[in-house]
Amino acid sequence: MNMEGQQYCKVRYPSSVDEETAVLMKKEIFSSNYFCSSKTPLFNDKYPMHVLPHPENPIVFTHRISYDTGKDIYYENGITNKVYLEFWDRGILEFNNIVYYPSYDHTRNQSCRIAYLTRDNFGENFRKSSYIVWKFDYSPTNLQILEGTVRLQHSTLNPDTQIVWYICKLTDNDPTDHKNLNWKIIWFNPIINQRNQHNHLYINVLDDVSITYLIKGGTGFMLRVELRGGHTWEDAQLFRQNMDERDPQGLYAQSETSPFGMDIRIKLKQKKIDEHNSKRSIVYHASTKEEITNNPSDPFVTGLFNNTYRLNILPHQEKSNTFLHRMSYNARTDAYYENGIIEKKYLRIWRRGTLKCKNIAYDADGRSNTIYLCKNPFSTVCSPSLIMWKFDYRPGNLLISSLSVKLDTAMERNYYISWSILALPSNKNQNPEWKSIKFETEMVSHDVVNYFSWNGRIDISDLVKYEYGFILKGEIVYCSRELSWIEAVLFKQRMNKPMPLMDDDENFGMDIRVELVPDITCDPLPLIQWKGNFSAILNDKSTCDFIIILKQNEYTGELQDCFPDFKGYFYVHSHILLAYSDYFRAMFNSNMLEANERRLELCGVSYLIMDKILYFMYYGEILPVNGLSQWYELLYGATRFFVQTLIQRCEKEISKYVTKSNINEIHGLAMDCGAQQLVRYCDMFYIGDESYENRI
Known part of the structure; x- marks a missing residue:
């Protein structure tokens, strides 16, 4: 960013205290390719880490976390074709007064297109406390650290600036308060340029350093870096890299053999080997079908x-x-x-x-x-x-x-x-x-x-x-x-x-x-005006004023065979039929014979479906429906008697069955029934994939 924005220093608060409300729903490599259980090691107490068997030593396991500054991405175990975590601050336990800085040289010089982490670049913010903390916890796997190496590229532009790295071995008995931990300094062998000409770094650290003596035997470790002193915000730089490639040319550039700004490599072994702690219980394979998400219990997602x-x-x-x-x-x-x-x-x-x-x-x-x-x-x-x-x-x-x-x-x-x-x-x-x-x-x-x-x-x-x-x-x-x-x-x-x-x-x-x-709206149920102070009950002969008779046909024959006393009668109340059904409303408002005789004979509808329709009218609930085919029948019945509130609920339930293979079938059914919301749902149903985004 242009330094002309220094006066804006009070607005930004680059700290882990400045929390976001957005809930991550994207399944990244830590969630979509590995099985996770209560024995999963954690990165920064949040993200599963995936320990792999050593290719040559059967009792040793390996793990690696790398950060690419140019792409602002964390990778795990050397897998660079899949993202482990996006954005530097998501891969951090705690930080204060640190920003990601892409440096765009206005001369468009290729070698000057650099990215790094540094102190806040507005005003005097760089004089405030500036630090980052990471945490690697392998304790759930019954593993202990055997070896460790780190590449922590960092640079300073003048001798008054310091970047100090600390590490703390974790054991099962460590206190939970990070301030009470036993922090030790990691020593590096920097490249020093005494001339410090323009664009040259005074100190640049590039080499891999062993941290085995600091963390061996532990069940994890914490890493901390502090940025101190200097005259400007950019005097201290972490993980400085070219934004397009990890091996820029020129003085003090990163070597091609060590491409990442941060690269943590750990070897582990089991604390003890028994039948309950086998290699299978430690290693989490990508072939498993079980997945986890960023949140153990996914919230309801509306968008x-x-x-x-x-x-x-x-x-x-x-x-x-x-x-x-x-x-x-x-x-x-x-x-x-x-x-x-x-x-x-x-x-x-x-x-x-x-x-x-x-x-x-x-x-x-x-x-x-x-x-x-x-x-x-x-x-x-x-x-x-x-x-x-x-x-x-x-x-x-x-x-x-x-x-x-x-x-x-x-x-x-x-x-x-x-x-x-x-x-x-x-x-x-x-x-x-x-x-x-x-x-x-x-x-x-x-x-x-x-x-x-x-x-x-x-x-x-x-x-x-x-x-x-x-x-x-x-x-x-x-x-x-x-x-x-x-x-x-x-x-x-x-x-x-x-x-x-x-x-x-x-x-x-x-x-x-x-x-x-x-996409499918379900209107509230109608309010029914009762005659007298009573609530109607379906098939109550003592209070009913209308009878629906199902004529014997292919839909009622089976019931009559099973139950000889079955007559196919429904004893109902006209007030309920009027409130719910346009079909019955039109009949009662006319001089039709059925309205005068207070009875109606029906054919072409099964007893089970008619029972579900009337039960819905009386009690506002749908009796259990046995699969998609019965939902079809219920929608046909609701459409026949113009029970709009039931049609809507059938549309909503049937929409849950829509797939690529049956969408045309359900669309045809919806057209036959005049179920316009279900027709629109089928029209709007997305049967492709997200690959179209690569073409836009």
Whole structure:
């Protein structure tokens, strides 16, 4: 980030105390490929670690955690084609005053595109206490540490700066308070450059170091690093790496044989071997079918943000069967907020809340005293730059009824920034197309340059109405001059706006507001006006005023064979039939013979189905239904007698049976019955996979 944003130091709070409310739902390698039990070792008391058998020694086990700064990803056991954890701070037990810093050199020099962890880069924040703590706990597996090596790349830019690493061996008897642990210093052999010319590091540590003598025999360990002293925030750097490759060329670059900024390798052995502690009880294989999630008991999910985080959908306070959701982004705090809750951040850091981004950076401009997202200064002049977010309400079976967006955009006339939206694929529309979002443009002249901006809220419901979700994309598609990335910016805001954060139009450069309805709505049951002070009971001959007779046919014959006294009679009350059924309401309001005789003979409906229909009318509940075929019969019966509230409930239950193999069958049934909600459900049902996202 540009250092012109120093005056903004009080807004950010880069600490593990600054918690997020977003719940991770994405199954990463730690959850989707391994079996986890009560004997699973844990990384930072949260994430399962997966101990592997040594390929040559049958009584030894291995484990490895690596961090790639350029990609901001943790890997486990050398598996680099799958993510173990995304984002540096998710792989940390505790930290304070630490930020991830991507360094974009404005000269577009390839060797200067570097990323590292450092102290907060606003104002005097770098003088505050700055540290990180990791924890490796193998105690649940009955293992103890045999050997350990670490590669902890760290650099300083002057002799007044210190980076000190500590380690603490854990045993079964260690205190739970981390402050009372026996911390010991890890000593390194740094490369020292006495000249310290521009862009040269004063101290750079690259080598692997053994920590066996510090942790041998323990059941785990904790690692701590402290950043001290110096004249600026960047004087102390952790895990400095090239952002595109892990082996940049040049002085003091990382070697190709040690590609990770942090690389922890541990060998373990069993404390004792017996029949209850075999190798099978320790190693967790990828072949098992059992999975775990980030949370032992998954909460009810009503929506997903970028396929990763749970969305919290709220009921509308004034409308029944209506729900609300809102997502906002504030550039000043570099955080997302959900549902107008500004006291707690939903997600920190802009890129963590994106589905996909390319050539986008977070920057500040001291001349205009603003902060924003813009084209990556390192990218080539004409290279496309884009950013995407995904809102998926399919898990909650919710459809969009209205959508309004506020997407603050400003650009100089040589730029063109486009906004577009893509509905999520469905059975009816398996290859949706991008639709352009049209804004009313405002033009402002400054220093003989025309600037165009969009900063109002617009309703775009017509683009995604009754869809399950959407992908929103902003794209910078044209640039004609060098060094002009600041002429096209997103979500620009003033840096010095006083705290606290307010929920107003200026504070949120991006503000997405969605109103949702269930894909299948079930209306409340009708209120019945009774004659007299009594509650009706089905088949009560003493109070009934109407009789339904099922004529003997293929549907009633079996019952009559089994029960000779069976007559197929239902003794009912007209008030209930009138309240629930349009069929009976029309009959009673006419001069039909059946209405006058107070009896009706029916054929073509089974006794079991008629019994379920009448039971629902009387008691508001559906008797147990035996499989999909009987739900079909019940829907046909409810449709025949126009019992709308029962039709809706049949639609909802049948929708749970929809699969790729039977969707056409259920769609045809819904069409025959006129069950429009079920028809729409089949049309909107997604039968593909998420691979389409790789093509957008």
